[in-house]
Amino acid sequence: IISANHISKRFVLGSETIHALNDLSLDIKRSEFVAVMGPSGSGKSTLLHLLGLLDTPDEGSIELEGQATQTLTDDELTYLRRDKLGFIFQTFELIPTLTAKENIMLPAEVAGKRQEAEVRSREIAELLGIAERLNHKPSELSGGQRQRVAIARALINDPALILADEPTGNLDSSTGEEVLELLRKGVIEQGWTVIMVTHDAKAAEYADRIIRLKDGQIESETRTAMN
Amino acid sequence: IISANHISKRFVLGSETIHALNDLSLDIKRSEFVAVMGPSGSGKSTLLHLLGLLDTPDEGSIELEGQATQTLTDDELTYLRRDKLGFIFQTFELIPTLTAKENIMLPAEVAGKRQEAEVRSREIAELLGIAERLNHKPSELSGGQRQRVAIARALINDPALILADEPTGNLDSSTGEEVLELLRKGVIEQGWTVIMVTHDAKAAEYADRIIRLKDGQIESETRTAMN
Protein backbone atom coordinates (compact mmCIF):
# COMPACT_ATOMS: atom_id res chain seq x y z
CA ILE A 1 0.00 0.00 0.00
CA ILE A 2 2.89 2.38 0.71
CA SER A 3 6.60 2.24 0.02
CA ALA A 4 9.59 4.45 0.67
CA ASN A 5 12.49 4.13 -1.76
CA HIS A 6 15.94 5.33 -0.69
CA ILE A 7 14.58 8.31 1.25
CA SER A 8 16.79 10.82 3.06
CA LYS A 9 15.72 13.84 5.09
CA ARG A 10 17.96 16.59 6.44
CA PHE A 11 17.29 19.59 8.65
CA VAL A 12 19.61 22.60 8.36
CA LEU A 13 19.95 24.83 11.42
CA GLY A 14 22.47 27.63 11.18
CA SER A 15 25.78 25.91 10.42
CA GLU A 16 24.56 22.44 11.48
CA THR A 17 22.99 19.78 9.27
CA ILE A 18 21.01 17.02 10.99
CA HIS A 19 20.62 13.80 8.99
CA ALA A 20 17.25 12.67 10.36
CA LEU A 21 16.82 9.87 7.73
CA ASN A 22 19.58 8.28 5.57
CA ASP A 23 18.84 6.25 2.43
CA LEU A 24 15.95 4.34 4.03
CA SER A 25 13.75 1.94 2.03
CA LEU A 26 10.58 0.29 3.31
CA ASP A 27 7.60 -1.53 1.78
CA ILE A 28 4.31 -1.90 3.71
CA LYS A 29 1.54 -4.18 2.43
CA ARG A 30 -2.20 -3.47 2.72
CA SER A 31 -3.75 -4.65 6.06
CA GLU A 32 -0.36 -4.96 7.68
CA PHE A 33 0.31 -3.70 11.23
CA VAL A 34 3.89 -2.42 11.46
CA ALA A 35 5.60 -1.08 14.63
CA VAL A 36 8.57 1.32 14.40
CA MET A 37 10.91 1.47 17.41
CA GLY A 38 14.26 3.15 18.11
CA PRO A 39 16.03 5.57 20.45
CA SER A 40 14.84 9.14 20.95
CA GLY A 41 16.00 11.22 17.95
CA SER A 42 16.50 8.22 15.64
CA GLY A 43 14.05 9.51 12.99
CA LYS A 44 10.77 7.72 13.83
CA SER A 45 8.49 10.79 13.77
CA THR A 46 10.28 12.13 10.69
CA LEU A 47 9.63 8.82 8.88
CA LEU A 48 5.96 8.93 9.87
CA HIS A 49 5.65 12.55 8.63
CA LEU A 50 7.10 11.56 5.22
CA LEU A 51 4.90 8.42 4.90
CA GLY A 52 1.92 10.60 5.82
CA LEU A 53 2.82 12.97 2.93
CA LEU A 54 3.10 15.84 5.44
CA ASP A 55 6.62 16.63 4.25
CA THR A 56 8.78 15.56 1.29
CA PRO A 57 12.10 13.66 1.35
CA ASP A 58 15.30 15.42 0.15
CA GLU A 59 16.18 12.28 -1.86
CA GLY A 60 14.23 9.18 -2.85
CA SER A 61 10.49 8.76 -3.34
CA ILE A 62 7.28 7.67 -1.61
CA GLU A 63 4.62 5.68 -3.47
CA LEU A 64 1.06 5.30 -2.18
CA GLU A 65 -1.00 2.54 -3.87
CA GLY A 66 1.61 2.33 -6.61
CA GLN A 67 1.44 6.06 -7.43
CA ALA A 68 4.52 8.27 -7.12
CA THR A 69 3.68 11.16 -4.80
CA GLN A 70 6.46 13.68 -5.46
CA THR A 71 4.85 14.80 -8.72
CA LEU A 72 1.44 15.50 -7.13
CA THR A 73 0.20 19.05 -6.61
CA ASP A 74 -0.55 20.37 -3.12
CA ASP A 75 -4.29 20.01 -3.75
CA GLU A 76 -3.92 16.41 -4.91
CA LEU A 77 -1.84 15.63 -1.80
CA THR A 78 -4.49 17.24 0.42
CA TYR A 79 -7.28 15.10 -1.10
CA LEU A 80 -5.15 11.95 -0.82
CA ARG A 81 -4.37 12.66 2.86
CA ARG A 82 -7.98 13.54 3.64
CA ASP A 83 -9.56 10.50 2.02
CA LYS A 84 -6.99 7.79 2.73
CA LEU A 85 -4.92 8.70 5.77
CA GLY A 86 -5.55 8.98 9.53
CA PHE A 87 -2.97 10.62 11.86
CA ILE A 88 -2.30 10.27 15.59
CA PHE A 89 0.47 12.79 16.33
CA GLN A 90 3.00 12.54 19.18
CA THR A 91 1.79 15.93 20.49
CA PHE A 92 -1.97 15.41 19.86
CA GLU A 93 -2.47 18.70 17.89
CA LEU A 94 -6.07 19.13 19.04
CA ILE A 95 -7.69 22.51 18.29
CA PRO A 96 -8.00 24.22 21.70
CA THR A 97 -11.16 26.20 20.87
CA LEU A 98 -13.15 23.14 19.70
CA THR A 99 -14.77 20.54 21.97
CA ALA A 100 -13.66 16.90 21.92
CA LYS A 101 -16.61 16.03 19.68
CA GLU A 102 -15.85 18.86 17.22
CA ASN A 103 -12.17 17.83 17.10
CA ILE A 104 -13.20 14.24 16.35
CA MET A 105 -15.68 15.27 13.63
CA LEU A 106 -13.34 17.72 11.91
CA PRO A 107 -11.87 15.29 9.30
CA ALA A 108 -15.43 14.19 8.43
CA GLU A 109 -16.67 17.79 8.16
CA VAL A 110 -13.79 18.62 5.79
CA ALA A 111 -14.47 15.52 3.65
CA GLY A 112 -18.20 16.26 3.51
CA LYS A 113 -19.07 13.02 5.32
CA ARG A 114 -20.71 14.56 8.43
CA GLN A 115 -23.91 12.45 8.27
CA GLU A 116 -22.38 8.98 8.49
CA ALA A 117 -19.63 10.19 10.85
CA GLU A 118 -22.15 11.35 13.49
CA VAL A 119 -23.02 7.74 14.44
CA ARG A 120 -19.43 6.52 14.13
CA SER A 121 -18.15 9.26 16.46
CA ARG A 122 -20.47 8.07 19.25
CA GLU A 123 -19.48 4.40 18.74
CA ILE A 124 -15.74 5.19 18.78
CA ALA A 125 -16.11 7.52 21.81
CA GLU A 126 -17.90 4.72 23.72
CA LEU A 127 -15.19 2.23 22.77
CA LEU A 128 -12.42 4.62 23.90
CA GLY A 129 -14.14 5.57 27.18
CA ILE A 130 -14.55 9.29 26.39
CA ALA A 131 -18.30 9.46 25.65
CA GLU A 132 -18.82 11.46 28.90
CA ARG A 133 -16.22 14.06 27.90
CA LEU A 134 -17.33 15.00 24.35
CA ASN A 135 -18.38 18.53 25.41
CA HIS A 136 -15.02 19.29 27.04
CA LYS A 137 -12.37 21.40 25.33
CA PRO A 138 -8.80 19.98 25.28
CA SER A 139 -7.78 22.14 28.28
CA GLU A 140 -10.60 20.50 30.26
CA LEU A 141 -9.38 16.98 29.63
CA SER A 142 -6.69 14.86 31.23
CA GLY A 143 -3.59 13.92 29.20
CA GLY A 144 -4.88 10.44 28.49
CA GLN A 145 -8.32 11.71 27.52
CA ARG A 146 -6.78 14.10 24.98
CA GLN A 147 -4.84 11.25 23.47
CA ARG A 148 -8.02 9.21 23.06
CA VAL A 149 -9.74 12.18 21.36
CA ALA A 150 -6.79 12.31 18.94
CA ILE A 151 -7.17 8.56 18.30
CA ALA A 152 -10.94 8.89 17.67
CA ARG A 153 -10.28 11.76 15.22
CA ALA A 154 -7.85 9.58 13.24
CA LEU A 155 -10.41 6.77 12.95
CA ILE A 156 -13.52 8.83 12.07
CA ASN A 157 -13.19 8.54 8.25
CA ASP A 158 -12.38 4.81 8.28
CA PRO A 159 -9.02 5.53 6.61
CA ALA A 160 -7.03 2.94 4.60
CA LEU A 161 -3.73 3.88 6.32
CA ILE A 162 -3.31 4.95 9.97
CA LEU A 163 -0.07 6.62 11.09
CA ALA A 164 0.18 6.60 14.89
CA ASP A 165 3.04 8.22 16.86
CA GLU A 166 3.16 6.79 20.44
CA PRO A 167 -0.64 6.25 20.63
CA THR A 168 -0.41 4.71 24.13
CA GLY A 169 2.35 6.95 25.56
CA ASN A 170 0.03 8.85 27.92
CA LEU A 171 -2.33 6.00 28.76
CA ASP A 172 -2.40 3.62 31.71
CA SER A 173 -1.77 0.00 30.77
CA SER A 174 -5.43 -1.10 30.60
CA THR A 175 -6.55 1.92 28.50
CA GLY A 176 -3.48 1.41 26.31
CA GLU A 177 -4.37 -2.23 25.72
CA GLU A 178 -7.90 -1.24 24.67
CA VAL A 179 -6.46 1.12 22.06
CA LEU A 180 -4.05 -1.56 20.74
CA GLU A 181 -6.86 -4.11 20.56
CA LEU A 182 -8.97 -1.58 18.62
CA LEU A 183 -6.14 -1.05 16.11
CA ARG A 184 -5.48 -4.79 15.84
CA LYS A 185 -9.21 -5.47 15.30
CA GLY A 186 -9.36 -2.71 12.66
CA VAL A 187 -6.50 -4.38 10.76
CA ILE A 188 -8.11 -7.86 10.85
CA GLU A 189 -11.79 -6.91 10.37
CA GLN A 190 -11.74 -3.62 8.41
CA GLY A 191 -8.51 -4.22 6.50
CA TRP A 192 -6.80 -1.12 7.93
CA THR A 193 -3.05 -0.68 7.50
CA VAL A 194 -1.39 0.66 10.66
CA ILE A 195 2.12 2.09 11.10
CA MET A 196 2.73 2.72 14.80
CA VAL A 197 5.77 4.36 16.40
CA THR A 198 6.22 3.14 19.98
CA HIS A 199 8.82 2.90 22.76
CA ASP A 200 6.80 0.18 24.47
CA ALA A 201 7.92 -3.36 23.60
CA LYS A 202 4.55 -4.74 24.79
CA ALA A 203 2.68 -2.41 22.42
CA ALA A 204 4.95 -3.45 19.53
CA GLU A 205 3.91 -7.08 20.07
CA TYR A 206 0.42 -6.20 18.74
CA ALA A 207 1.98 -5.55 15.32
CA ASP A 208 2.86 -8.08 12.61
CA ARG A 209 6.45 -6.89 12.38
CA ILE A 210 8.79 -4.50 14.16
CA ILE A 211 11.21 -2.14 12.37
CA ARG A 212 14.01 -0.69 14.50
CA LEU A 213 15.62 2.60 13.48
CA LYS A 214 19.02 3.92 14.51
CA ASP A 215 20.50 7.23 13.31
CA GLY A 216 17.99 7.51 10.48
CA GLN A 217 18.46 3.97 9.07
CA ILE A 218 16.75 0.61 9.53
CA GLU A 219 18.87 -1.35 11.96
CA SER A 220 16.74 -4.51 12.02
CA GLU A 221 13.34 -6.01 11.20
CA THR A 222 11.64 -8.79 13.16
CA ARG A 223 8.33 -10.67 12.89
CA THR A 224 6.19 -10.80 16.03
CA ALA A 225 4.23 -13.72 17.45
CA MET A 226 1.16 -12.32 15.64
CA ASN A 227 2.56 -13.51 12.39
CA ILE B 1 7.94 18.67 53.37
CA ILE B 2 4.45 18.86 51.85
CA SER B 3 1.08 17.62 52.98
CA ALA B 4 -2.45 17.68 51.63
CA ASN B 5 -5.25 17.59 54.19
CA HIS B 6 -8.74 16.50 53.08
CA ILE B 7 -8.46 18.17 49.67
CA SER B 8 -11.24 18.12 47.09
CA LYS B 9 -11.26 19.65 43.62
CA ARG B 10 -14.23 20.02 41.29
CA PHE B 11 -14.56 21.28 37.73
CA VAL B 12 -17.91 22.68 36.62
CA LEU B 13 -18.72 22.53 32.92
CA GLY B 14 -22.19 23.67 31.90
CA SER B 15 -24.57 21.50 33.91
CA GLU B 16 -21.93 18.89 34.77
CA THR B 17 -19.70 18.77 37.86
CA ILE B 18 -16.58 16.61 37.69
CA HIS B 19 -15.16 15.50 41.04
CA ALA B 20 -11.48 15.28 40.11
CA LEU B 21 -10.28 14.84 43.73
CA ASN B 22 -12.40 13.75 46.74
CA ASP B 23 -11.32 14.29 50.38
CA LEU B 24 -7.73 13.20 49.72
CA SER B 25 -5.01 13.40 52.40
CA LEU B 26 -1.33 12.80 51.83
CA ASP B 27 1.91 13.50 53.70
CA ILE B 28 5.28 13.52 51.91
CA LYS B 29 8.56 13.67 53.85
CA ARG B 30 11.68 15.54 52.74
CA SER B 31 13.98 13.49 50.42
CA GLU B 32 11.26 10.99 49.68
CA PHE B 33 10.59 9.72 46.14
CA VAL B 34 6.86 9.07 45.69
CA ALA B 35 5.19 7.64 42.56
CA VAL B 36 1.50 8.30 41.82
CA MET B 37 -0.31 5.83 39.56
CA GLY B 38 -3.93 5.31 38.48
CA PRO B 39 -6.20 5.06 35.44
CA SER B 40 -6.52 7.90 32.92
CA GLY B 41 -8.79 10.59 34.41
CA SER B 42 -8.32 9.45 38.04
CA GLY B 43 -6.97 12.83 39.20
CA LYS B 44 -3.17 12.41 39.07
CA SER B 45 -2.37 15.62 37.16
CA THR B 46 -4.93 17.55 39.21
CA LEU B 47 -3.21 16.37 42.44
CA LEU B 48 0.18 17.41 41.08
CA HIS B 49 -1.16 20.87 40.11
CA LEU B 50 -2.51 21.41 43.65
CA LEU B 51 0.71 20.17 45.34
CA GLY B 52 2.64 22.49 43.03
CA LEU B 53 0.49 25.45 44.25
CA LEU B 54 -0.60 26.06 40.62
CA ASP B 55 -4.25 25.84 41.63
CA THR B 56 -6.15 25.81 44.94
CA PRO B 57 -8.40 23.04 46.34
CA ASP B 58 -12.16 23.68 46.79
CA GLU B 59 -11.92 22.13 50.28
CA GLY B 60 -9.04 21.20 52.54
CA SER B 61 -5.53 22.67 52.70
CA ILE B 62 -1.97 22.23 51.45
CA GLU B 63 1.01 22.86 53.74
CA LEU B 64 4.55 23.34 52.42
CA GLU B 65 7.33 23.07 55.04
CA GLY B 66 4.69 23.35 57.78
CA GLN B 67 3.23 26.60 56.38
CA ALA B 68 -0.44 26.79 55.33
CA THR B 69 -0.55 27.99 51.72
CA GLN B 70 -4.18 29.03 51.24
CA THR B 71 -3.60 32.31 53.14
CA LEU B 72 -0.59 33.34 51.00
CA THR B 73 -0.85 36.16 48.48
CA ASP B 74 -0.25 35.51 44.78
CA ASP B 75 3.20 37.12 45.03
CA GLU B 76 4.18 34.97 48.00
CA LEU B 77 3.03 31.85 46.09
CA THR B 78 5.04 32.89 43.04
CA TYR B 79 8.26 33.31 45.11
CA LEU B 80 7.64 29.98 46.87
CA ARG B 81 7.11 28.17 43.54
CA ARG B 82 10.11 29.86 41.96
CA ASP B 83 12.58 29.15 44.73
CA LYS B 84 11.46 25.75 45.98
CA LEU B 85 9.59 23.90 43.22
CA GLY B 86 10.53 22.32 39.86
CA PHE B 87 7.83 21.19 37.39
CA ILE B 88 7.85 18.63 34.57
CA PHE B 89 4.41 18.95 32.93
CA GLN B 90 2.60 16.18 31.04
CA THR B 91 2.48 18.44 27.94
CA PHE B 92 5.99 19.95 28.26
CA GLU B 93 4.85 23.63 28.04
CA LEU B 94 8.08 24.78 26.38
CA ILE B 95 8.08 28.33 24.96
CA PRO B 96 8.10 27.85 21.18
CA THR B 97 10.04 31.03 20.39
CA LEU B 98 12.94 30.24 22.75
CA THR B 99 15.76 27.76 22.08
CA ALA B 100 16.23 24.67 24.25
CA LYS B 101 18.97 26.46 26.21
CA GLU B 102 16.79 29.56 26.79
CA ASN B 103 13.89 27.36 27.93
CA ILE B 104 16.17 25.55 30.39
CA MET B 105 17.65 28.80 31.76
CA LEU B 106 14.32 30.58 32.14
CA PRO B 107 13.66 29.64 35.82
CA ALA B 108 17.20 30.77 36.66
CA GLU B 109 16.80 34.06 34.79
CA VAL B 110 13.57 34.76 36.66
CA ALA B 111 15.18 33.95 40.04
CA GLY B 112 18.23 36.11 39.27
CA LYS B 113 20.57 33.08 39.43
CA ARG B 114 21.83 33.19 35.83
CA GLN B 115 25.57 33.01 36.68
CA GLU B 116 25.63 29.72 38.57
CA ALA B 117 22.96 28.22 36.30
CA GLU B 118 25.10 28.65 33.18
CA VAL B 119 27.48 25.86 34.23
CA ARG B 120 24.69 23.67 35.63
CA SER B 121 22.72 23.88 32.35
CA ARG B 122 25.64 22.43 30.40
CA GLU B 123 26.17 19.61 32.95
CA ILE B 124 22.48 18.65 32.97
CA ALA B 125 22.24 18.86 29.14
CA GLU B 126 25.24 16.48 28.83
CA LEU B 127 23.70 14.08 31.34
CA LEU B 128 20.37 14.08 29.45
CA GLY B 129 21.95 13.71 26.00
CA ILE B 130 20.70 17.02 24.58
CA ALA B 131 23.93 19.08 24.62
CA GLU B 132 24.01 18.98 20.77
CA ARG B 133 20.45 20.37 20.52
CA LEU B 134 20.63 23.44 22.80
CA ASN B 135 20.28 25.88 19.87
CA HIS B 136 17.15 24.18 18.54
CA LYS B 137 13.66 25.58 19.14
CA PRO B 138 11.00 23.10 20.42
CA SER B 139 9.58 22.65 16.88
CA GLU B 140 13.05 21.50 15.77
CA LEU B 141 13.32 18.77 18.38
CA SER B 142 11.94 15.25 18.54
CA GLY B 143 9.26 14.41 21.12
CA GLY B 144 11.76 12.76 23.43
CA GLN B 145 14.23 15.64 23.13
CA ARG B 146 11.53 18.15 24.12
CA GLN B 147 10.74 16.09 27.18
CA ARG B 148 14.40 16.12 28.21
CA VAL B 149 14.53 19.91 27.79
CA ALA B 150 11.50 20.13 30.11
CA ILE B 151 13.30 17.90 32.64
CA ALA B 152 16.47 20.02 32.48
CA ARG B 153 14.40 23.19 33.03
CA ALA B 154 12.84 21.67 36.18
CA LEU B 155 16.27 20.84 37.62
CA ILE B 156 18.13 24.08 36.82
CA ASN B 157 17.46 25.82 40.19
CA ASP B 158 18.25 22.74 42.31
CA PRO B 159 14.70 22.80 43.74
CA ALA B 160 13.70 21.18 47.06
CA LEU B 161 10.55 19.58 45.55
CA ILE B 162 10.20 18.21 41.99
CA LEU B 163 6.73 17.49 40.57
CA ALA B 164 6.99 15.31 37.47
CA ASP B 165 4.01 14.26 35.31
CA GLU B 166 4.93 11.24 33.15
CA PRO B 167 8.61 12.27 32.79
CA THR B 168 9.47 9.13 30.77
CA GLY B 169 6.25 8.88 28.71
CA ASN B 170 7.87 9.94 25.43
CA LEU B 171 11.25 8.35 25.98
CA ASP B 172 12.67 5.03 24.83
CA SER B 173 13.46 2.63 27.65
CA SER B 174 17.18 3.39 27.92
CA THR B 175 16.72 7.22 27.89
CA GLY B 176 13.86 6.77 30.35
CA GLU B 177 16.08 4.79 32.72
CA GLU B 178 18.74 7.53 32.59
CA VAL B 179 16.14 10.09 33.66
CA LEU B 180 14.88 7.87 36.50
CA GLU B 181 18.42 7.24 37.70
CA LEU B 182 19.07 11.01 37.64
CA LEU B 183 15.97 11.62 39.80
CA ARG B 184 16.87 8.76 42.15
CA LYS B 185 20.44 10.06 42.49
CA GLY B 186 19.12 13.58 43.18
CA VAL B 187 16.98 12.23 46.01
CA ILE B 188 19.85 10.31 47.63
CA GLU B 189 22.73 12.74 47.04
CA GLN B 190 21.10 16.20 46.88
CA GLY B 191 18.18 15.49 49.20
CA TRP B 192 15.54 16.30 46.54
CA THR B 193 11.92 15.32 47.15
CA VAL B 194 10.28 13.93 44.01
CA ILE B 195 6.59 13.30 43.32
CA MET B 196 6.25 11.51 39.98
CA VAL B 197 3.05 10.59 38.15
CA THR B 198 3.58 7.56 35.91
CA HIS B 199 1.68 4.80 34.07
CA ASP B 200 4.83 2.72 33.87
CA ALA B 201 5.16 0.13 36.67
CA LYS B 202 8.91 -0.17 35.98
CA ALA B 203 9.36 3.60 36.46
CA ALA B 204 7.36 3.48 39.70
CA GLU B 205 9.85 0.96 41.11
CA TYR B 206 12.46 3.74 41.27
CA ALA B 207 10.35 5.45 43.94
CA ASP B 208 10.25 4.70 47.70
CA ARG B 209 6.48 4.24 47.69
CA ILE B 210 3.62 4.07 45.22
CA ILE B 211 0.26 5.80 45.74
CA ARG B 212 -2.60 4.57 43.54
CA LEU B 213 -5.51 6.89 42.79
CA LYS B 214 -9.00 5.90 41.66
CA ASP B 215 -11.84 8.36 41.03
CA GLY B 216 -10.04 11.14 42.90
CA GLN B 217 -9.21 9.13 46.05
CA ILE B 218 -6.23 7.11 47.31
CA GLU B 219 -7.04 3.49 46.60
CA SER B 220 -3.83 2.01 48.01
CA GLU B 221 -0.25 2.76 49.08
CA THR B 222 2.66 0.33 48.74
CA ARG B 223 6.38 0.45 49.59
CA THR B 224 8.77 -0.50 46.79
CA ALA B 225 11.92 -2.62 46.95
CA MET B 226 13.92 0.64 47.27
CA ASN B 227 12.77 0.98 50.79
Ligand SMILES: Nc1ncnc2c1ncn2[C@@H]1O[C@H](COP(=O)(O)OP(=O)(O)OP(=O)(O)O)[C@@H](O)[C@H]1O
Ligand atom coordinates in the same frame (compact mmCIF):
# COMPACT_ATOMS: atom_id res chain seq x y z
N1 LIG C 1 -10.03 22.14 33.43
C1 LIG C 1 -10.86 21.10 33.56
N2 LIG C 1 -12.17 21.26 33.32
C2 LIG C 1 -13.02 20.20 33.43
N3 LIG C 1 -12.66 18.94 33.76
C3 LIG C 1 -11.35 18.72 33.98
C4 LIG C 1 -10.38 19.76 33.91
N4 LIG C 1 -9.15 19.23 34.17
C5 LIG C 1 -9.36 17.92 34.42
N5 LIG C 1 -10.67 17.61 34.31
C6 LIG C 1 -11.29 16.30 34.57
O1 LIG C 1 -10.86 15.87 35.85
C7 LIG C 1 -10.53 14.48 35.82
C8 LIG C 1 -9.12 14.28 36.33
O2 LIG C 1 -8.18 14.79 35.40
P1 LIG C 1 -6.58 14.59 35.57
O3 LIG C 1 -5.97 15.40 34.47
O4 LIG C 1 -6.17 14.87 36.96
O5 LIG C 1 -6.43 13.03 35.26
P2 LIG C 1 -5.11 12.11 35.18
O6 LIG C 1 -5.22 11.11 36.27
O7 LIG C 1 -3.92 12.96 35.12
O8 LIG C 1 -5.30 11.34 33.77
P3 LIG C 1 -4.22 10.95 32.57
O9 LIG C 1 -3.57 9.69 33.02
O10 LIG C 1 -5.16 10.74 31.40
O11 LIG C 1 -3.30 12.08 32.38
C9 LIG C 1 -10.72 14.00 34.39
O12 LIG C 1 -11.89 13.23 34.30
C10 LIG C 1 -10.85 15.26 33.55
O13 LIG C 1 -11.81 15.10 32.54
Ligand SMILES: Nc1ncnc2c1ncn2[C@@H]1O[C@H](COP(=O)(O)OP(=O)(O)OP(=O)(O)O)[C@@H](O)[C@H]1O
Ligand atom coordinates in the same frame (compact mmCIF):
# COMPACT_ATOMS: atom_id res chain seq x y z
N1 LIG D 1 12.28 20.74 12.34
C1 LIG D 1 13.47 20.25 12.71
N2 LIG D 1 14.57 21.02 12.65
C2 LIG D 1 15.78 20.54 13.03
N3 LIG D 1 16.00 19.29 13.47
C3 LIG D 1 14.95 18.47 13.58
C4 LIG D 1 13.63 18.89 13.22
N4 LIG D 1 12.78 17.85 13.44
C5 LIG D 1 13.54 16.83 13.91
N5 LIG D 1 14.83 17.20 14.00
C6 LIG D 1 15.95 16.34 14.40
O1 LIG D 1 15.89 15.15 13.64
C7 LIG D 1 16.16 14.02 14.46
C8 LIG D 1 15.04 13.02 14.34
O2 LIG D 1 13.85 13.52 14.93
P1 LIG D 1 12.53 12.63 15.11
O3 LIG D 1 11.49 13.58 15.63
O4 LIG D 1 12.22 11.91 13.86
O5 LIG D 1 12.98 11.60 16.24
P2 LIG D 1 12.15 10.44 16.98
O6 LIG D 1 12.80 9.14 16.62
O7 LIG D 1 10.72 10.60 16.71
O8 LIG D 1 12.47 10.73 18.52
P3 LIG D 1 11.49 10.64 19.88
O9 LIG D 1 11.46 9.20 20.29
O10 LIG D 1 12.27 11.51 20.84
O11 LIG D 1 10.16 11.20 19.55
C9 LIG D 1 16.37 14.54 15.88
O12 LIG D 1 17.71 14.47 16.21
C10 LIG D 1 15.84 15.95 15.87
O13 LIG D 1 16.67 16.80 16.66
Ligand SMILES: [Mg+2]
Ligand atom coordinates in the same frame (compact mmCIF):
# COMPACT_ATOMS: atom_id res chain seq x y z
MG1 LIG E 1 9.04 11.18 17.86
Ligand SMILES: [Mg+2]
Ligand atom coordinates in the same frame (compact mmCIF):
# COMPACT_ATOMS: atom_id res chain seq x y z
MG1 LIG F 1 -2.51 13.45 33.67
